[in-house]
Amino acid sequence: MGVIVQKYxxxxxxxxxxxxxxxxxxxxxHRQGHKMVVVLSAMAGQTDGLIDLxxxxxxxxxxxxxxxxxxxxxxxxxxxxxxxxxxxGYNACSLLGFQVPIHTDALYGKARIQDVDTARxxxxxxxxxxxxxxxFQGLDSDGNITTLGRGGSDTTAVALAxxxxxxxxxxxxDVDGVYxxxxxxxxxxxxxxKISYEEMLEMASLGAKVLEIRAxxxxxxxxxxxxVRSTFNREKGTMVVPETKDMEKIVVSGITYNKNEARIxxxxxxxxxxxxxxxxxxxxxSGIVVDMIVQNTSEDEITDLTFxxxxxxxxxxxxxxxxxxxxxxxxxxxGDEDIAKVSIIGVGMRxxxxxxxxMFKALAKENINIMMISTSEIKISCVIEEKYTELAVxxxxxxxxxxxxxxxxx
Amino acid sequence: MGVIVQKYxxxxxxxxxxxxxxxxxxxxxHRQGHKMVVVLSAMAGQTDGLIDLxxxxxxxxxxxxxxxxxxxxxxxxxxxxxxxxxxxGYNACSLLGFQVPIHTDALYGKARIQDVDTARxxxxxxxxxxxxxxxFQGLDSDGNITTLGRGGSDTTAVALAxxxxxxxxxxxxDVDGVYxxxxxxxxxxxxxxKISYEEMLEMASLGAKVLEIRAxxxxxxxxxxxxVRSTFNREKGTMVVPETKDMEKIVVSGITYNKNEARIxxxxxxxxxxxxxxxxxxxxxSGIVVDMIVQNTSEDEITDLTFxxxxxxxxxxxxxxxxxxxxxxxxxxxGDEDIAKVSIIGVGMRxxxxxxxxMFKALAKENINIMMISTSEIKISCVIEEKYTELAVxxxxxxxxxxxxxxxxx
Numbered sequence: 001m002g003v004i005v006q007k008y009x010x011x012x013x014x015x016x017x018x019x020x021x022x023x024x025x026x027x028x029x030h031r032q033g034h035k036m037v038v039v040l041s042a043m044a045g046q047t048d049g050l051i052d053l054x055x056x057x058x059x060x061x062x063x064x065x066x067x068x069x070x071x072x073x074x075x076x077x078x079x080x081x082x083x084x085x086x087x088x089g090y091n092a093c094s095l096l097g098f099q100v101p102i103h104t105d106a107l108y109g110k111a112r113i114q115d116v117d118t119a120r121x122x123x124x125x126x127x128x129x130x131x132x133x134x135x136f137q138g139l140d141s142d143g144n145i146t147t148l149g150r151g152g153s154d155t156t157a158v159a160l161a162x163x164x165x166x167x168x169x170x171x172x173x174d175v176d177g178v179y180x181x182x183x184x185x186x187x188x189x190x191x192x193x194k195i196s197y198e199e200m201l202e203m204a205s206l207g208a209k210v211l212e213i214r215a216x217x218x219x220x221x222x223x224x225x226x227x228v229r230s231t232f233n234r235e236k237g238t239m240v241v242p243e244t245k246d247m248e249k250i251v252v253s254g255i256t257y258n259k260n261e262a263r264i265x266x267x268x269x270x271x272x273x274x275x276x277x278x279x280x281x282x283x284x285x286s287g288i289v290v291d292m293i294v295q296n297t298s299e300d301e302i303t304d305l306t307f308x309x310x311x312x313x314x315x316x317x318x319x320x321x322x323x324x325x326x327x328x329x330x331x332x333x334x335g336d337e338d339i340a341k342v343s344i345i346g347v348g349m350r351x352x353x354x355x356x357x358x359m360f361k362a363l364a365k366e367n368i369n370i371m372m373i374s375t376s377e378i379k380i381s382c383v384i385e386e387k388y389t390e391l392a393v394x395x396x397x398x399x400x401x402x403x404x405x406x407x408x409x410x
Numbered sequence: 411m412g413v414i415v416q417k418y419x420x421x422x423x424x425x426x427x428x429x430x431x432x433x434x435x436x437x438x439x440h441r442q443g444h445k446m447v448v449v450l451s452a453m454a455g456q457t458d459g460l461i462d463l464x465x466x467x468x469x470x471x472x473x474x475x476x477x478x479x480x481x482x483x484x485x486x487x488x489x490x491x492x493x494x495x496x497x498x499g500y501n502a503c504s505l506l507g508f509q510v511p512i513h514t515d516a517l518y519g520k521a522r523i524q525d526v527d528t529a530r531x532x533x534x535x536x537x538x539x540x541x542x543x544x545x546f547q548g549l550d551s552d553g554n555i556t557t558l559g560r561g562g563s564d565t566t567a568v569a570l571a572x573x574x575x576x577x578x579x580x581x582x583x584d585v586d587g588v589y590x591x592x593x594x595x596x597x598x599x600x601x602x603x604k605i606s607y608e609e610m611l612e613m614a615s616l617g618a619k620v621l622e623i624r625a626x627x628x629x630x631x632x633x634x635x636x637x638v639r640s641t642f643n644r645e646k647g648t649m650v651v652p653e654t655k656d657m658e659k660i661v662v663s664g665i666t667y668n669k670n671e672a673r674i675x676x677x678x679x680x681x682x683x684x685x686x687x688x689x690x691x692x693x694x695x696s697g698i699v700v701d702m703i704v705q706n707t708s709e710d711e712i713t714d715l716t717f718x719x720x721x722x723x724x725x726x727x728x729x730x731x732x733x734x735x736x737x738x739x740x741x742x743x744x745g746d747e748d749i750a751k752v753s754i755i756g757v758g759m760r761x762x763x764x765x766x767x768x769m770f771k772a773l774a775k776e777n778i779n780i781m782m783i784s785t786s787e788i789k790i791s792c793v794i795e796e797k798y799t800e801l802a803v804x805x806x807x808x809x810x811x812x813x814x815x816x817x818x819x820x
Contacts, residue, residue, distance in 0.1 A: 017465040058497035061493045062497075064492075065489045072489075083464060083475045093474075143509055238676035
């Protein structure tokens with residue numbers, strides 16, 4: 001049998017008891033004959049504790065040294081895990097980023113994996129060992145420690161799975177899998193049996209926090225099947241896999257929402273070539289990520305331009321844009337923080353007509369006004385008033401046939 | 411100006427404030443033009459916390475993984491220290507054992523340094539950086555993390571000083587230097603301005619806890635001058651240096667004591683060749699370290715054999731020895747835990763006659779009975795009843811002229 005890569009997040013290894021439980025679960029796979037490679041995050045709370053320490057030294061700690069500090073979190077996890085496996089009578093070996101090695105670029109705090117050397121891991125596996133690899137960390141070409149940024153352990157796991165040609169990359173987390181929408185606001189949300197990489201990417205970037213977006217991109221690139229499942233039960237979770245024909249039968253796979261954006265509108269912008277570039281130049285230069293941008297067809301060479309930015313960047317952006325607006329002679333700049341974005345996602349949209357219309361009608365029926373619309377091949381997003389978010393999600397969930405069937409009365 | 415290696419122990423970097431204070435002190439040296447290399451221990455308490463974690467996983471945690479775990483302690487210290495230096499406007503760079511690299515053998519938990527590569531450190535120093543190196547850790551030839559055992563940071567510092575040809579290796583600690591004896595039991599103890607490596611080795615191995623014994627051996631081998639001094643003031647401490655002519659003028663440099671041993675006597679051992687080997691075989695095989703061994707000239711081919719072992723090994727040793735005693739037909743085995751060893755140390759003994767006699771007379775004057783005597787070139791040790799320890803130390807301190815002169819009345 002082949003290699004299985006498993007990744008356990010911070011809550012899954014958040015205590016000595018939990019680490020022992022994970023060890024038992026991994027040993028099961030080992031006893032079934034699989035070659036087990038286990039990627040671990042730092043124990044829950046550790047990472048925040050280390051960041052606190054750094055901030056007591058300096059409000060803006062040096063990035064190289066911050067990575068050296070942060071990397072200790074995963075180091076502790078893998079050492080304790082390997083001890084636990086050994087104390088249960090099985091052989092194990094921990095490997096840090098520099099020992100694999102996992103080569104990255106030198107962007108401290110958000111490094112990207114460039115190459116994974118599999119020789120050492122394979123040697124340990126061939127000797128019958130369970131190999132545990134510290135997630136989130138790597139080594140740049142000068143031998144400095146780097147980290148991949150928050151959630152980077154997912155990426156480590158998928159990169160290892162790709163390099164090792166693993167059968168599957170299992171991402172263990174504190175939820176059962178990927179749901180059609182957030183069960184907290186829509187009790188009828190269903191767990192998906194499978195979802196395509198493309199859909200998962202849209203789900204991840206729109207706020208479903210089960211899988212790190214870069215990990216999904218990596219998995220898509222190298223065709224690594226991901227199994228998102230719970231650490232705390234034995235149920236099957238959700239397979240994230242390449243798109244298949246039968247996925248297209250389902251028009252919409254999931255509904256997501258995002259309350260963390262704010263909207264800025266520039267009224268009566270003179271519509272001439274280069275104007276958009278001029279407006280966004282200071283925003284991009286400040287490192288602010290603009291999400292949706294909507295510009296209407298102009299009337300009399302005057303147009304309105306609307307876009308959204310993350311709420312924490314709202315006031316900064318507003319100030320920057322007001323300056324530009326004055327320079328270019330726009331009429332006014334309006335801002336609105338009380339908005340939300342609801343989206344429907346599904347590869348089936350490509351082959352089904354009228355999906356957008358169906359969405360607009362469902363929202364209209366509940367008197368929810370649509371402020372902005374943005375579409376991609378497999379996604380339609382609408383910006384609405386924030387207070388309607390939950391209602392909109394439940395309405396769309398029902399409208400696209402995602403509601404779970406009622407449990408039979410017992 | 412040349413390289414200065416400084417080492418700060420766990421209490422010296424025990425809090426964020428202390429780390430900042432150390433950074434300020436190191437920057438002073440840097441501004442004076444020295445190339446500063448700073449070896450740090452784990453923050454006080456960290457190491458014990460990590461050991462606790464490991465023991466919650468297993469009463470006997472795997473040694474390889476224990477080293478992976480323990481190495482995080484120093485990693486945290488050097489990262490925070492380098493951040494602190496940088497936040498004060500100076501350039502710094504932390505290096506872990508694998509990054510220097512410090513090559514060791516593969517004896518996890520008590521590895522020995524085999525080689526220090528200075529290229530990376532020199533490159534960083536030449537770029538004007540303050541270099542901080544994680545103490546206590548190294549890398550074996552297979553790329554595994556090793557640790558040097560408790561107090562190993564002293565050894566790291568001396569090894570770096572030797573490899574870099576440093577002017578001096580400054581060991582910063584929570585005491586002012588090396589004293590003629592323990593000031594807690596002898597208020598007239600004086601700080602020594604200098605002491606030879608040989609004397610320091612005897613002092614260290616007999617219980618003066620300022621410097622790790624392996625660090626002194628290393629310093630002696632490579633002629634590295636060590637300056638033991640306080641983190642918390644600017645006073646000069648004690649220089650540990652090669653022996654010089656003028657050192658011989660002083661007969662005794664220091665008095666040490668050790669209450670951590672127990673005595674075992676085998677009565678009426680048949681005195682035939684190979685009998686000592688037969689007696690100690692099971693003791694050595696159990697890894698028990700025997701300190702003093704005394705055997706009297708035999709009468710009628712029957713002799714008494716007495717030796718000391720660490721108190722924690724006393725009962726185990728007693729059991730082993732009783733079995734052997736039966737086998738060889740010895741009369742009885744007696745044990746005594748209430749003993750102490752007091753020693754006088756000084757390179758001057760080599761050239762002064764009657765030193766032992768002077769010691770015995772001083773003890774006799776206070777009615778302190780001597781149970782065992784053992785001598786080396788620069789040391790005489792007597793085993794006495796434990797309750798007389800403090801009295802014996804004060805008596806010898808005065809007898810050999812070590813008492814501090816009375817402060818002039820103000």
